[in-house]
Amino acid sequence: MSKPAPALRRPHSPEPAALRRQNLLSVRQGRGAQGRFLxxxxxxxxxxxxxxxxxxxxxxxxxxxxxxxEDHSTEQVSGLLLLHPNYICHVVESCSSTIHLIIQELASLQSQGHGALLQEIKVLVVAHNIPTRLFPDWYVAAGTSPVTSPHGQTQSQSTAEAVTECLTLLLKLAACMQSVEDDHEDTNESVHTPAPELLIPAETIDCLHNAGECASPEDFLRIYLSPAQPALDSGTLQTA
Incomplete structure (x- = not known):
């Protein structure tokens, strides 16, 4: 008589407890089929x-x-931090626990008031379970002067179009920096100076700052960690 198969144990996941309870993605485990984080x-x-x-x-x-x-066994961070004279645009790729910690840190920064490094922070996109990285490493680029949108077309942009423009320019900029690094050694820690045509127009950033669809880090966390089901006390409870 064959012995019953042992029960499978769920692998350790660094996901915050609240995300494990509330988020379907976390329920489906924090690692991919080959042991890597989603x-x-x-x-x-x-x-x-x-x-x-x-x-x-x-x-x-x-x-x-x-x-x-150092503190968590997490996936490598990749992406691009684009620094303009008055604002930043930052895309980060990593596992969900790292993304969650970054948003928490941004919420903490925003709570510091006018003395904080960053002001008016807006979360534009959080894309889950992406198949591949768009950025091979984490880069820093700094624009020396603000740029304006050609032909004044930014005012008619929707929020989705403005986000798409940001991602498109960031990808072009990362590809340009990767080609530079392929030709030069020891450039991983340098701050790149992109060509003006690769910078995100200031009007696009203003459009995203004013978009009602874009939440602050604090608002995003509150929505993200809220239960999806309606409140149980929303109706009348019948008792015997």
Missing amino acids: LHRLLVVARLGEGVAAAEVAGYHRRLFEDVL
Whole structure:
């Protein structure tokens, strides 16, 4: 008589407890079929705090990613931090626990008020279970001067079109920087200076800051961690 098969144990997942309870993606486990974490993509925009230098923002994010990777067995961080004179646009690819920690950190930054490094932070996109990375590494690029949208077309853009424009320009910029790094050694920590045509127009960023569909980190976390089902006390309970 054959012995019953042992019960399968759920592999350890670094997901926050609230996400495991509330999020269907977490219920489906935090790792892929080959033991790797499922990938997610985050896109945010924010204005620089008064008197804040681009190097401060880049250094802040480098330390944040180093701390996350040191404290948690998480997936590598890739993406692009684009620094403009007055704002940033940041895309990050990693596992869901890292994305969640980054959004939590942004919410904490926003709660610091006018003295914070970043102001008016908006979460534009959180894409779940992406099949592949769009960025081979994490890059930093700095625009030396603001650019404007050609032909004044930005005012008629929808929020979805503005987000698509951001992602398209960020991908072109990352491809350009990757080709530069292929030709030069020891450039991973450098801050790249992109061509003006690869920079996101200031009007596009303003459009996204004013879009009602884009939530602050605090609002995003509140919505994301809220239960999907209606409140149980919304109706009348019949008792015997």
